[in-house]
Amino acid sequence: MSTLAQRVLAELPQTQCTRCGYPDCAAYAQAITDEQAPINRCPPGGAEGVERLARLTGRAALPLDPTYGTEGPRQMAFIDEDWCIGCTLCLKACPVDAIIGASKAMHTVLEAHCTGCELCIPVCPVDCIHLEPTSGSLTGWAAWSQSQAMAARTRYAQHAARPPADAPSPAPLPEEAPAAAQADPRRAIVEAALARARARRTQS
Structure with a gap:
């Protein structure tokens, strides 16, 4: 460069x-x-x-x-931990590693590091992530300091340099499982988690 x-x-x-x-x-x-x-x-x-x-x-x-897009207040992502299914998709989408968690475990946002990029929103299969303004009436650079920008740049460089973690091996599926699920067991796990989340919402 x-x-x-x-x-x-x-x-x-x-x-x-x-x-x-x-x-x-x-x-x-x-x-x-x-x-x-x-x-x-x-x-x-x-x-x-x-x-x-x-x-x-x-x-x-x-x-x-x-x-x-338009200029606006700084926003921050928040995860509704009651609905999080632990799919880890938002962890992979976050460019500055501001979301922590593990597979099938609750995720949470590290507020100090979130840039409000919105990239975690579309990947969430249960819509449990939302954005909230955090800078009041301040917008643009008035809502985001040079030191915050430098920190985000460093975290992004570290994120980009790190090889993607290998996905954990799923448990063997029973023989009677559908052929499609046998072909892609990880998808079956996510679909099962989605079904549980939908069931909880129906009951609430």
């Missing part, structure tokens, strides 16, 4: 939310440097973020492109 790309990256909030259309903040910074992307696609950075990038790149400070 060139010096300019590094400087552009340093001006991004490091939420790794992918809302800009790129897989991470570094990829967006490189695209800006290569003049393949405009500087107004980062909702977490907001208007101040666009101004920072404009000063650095010499481009015009355009309004934030609403196609990629």
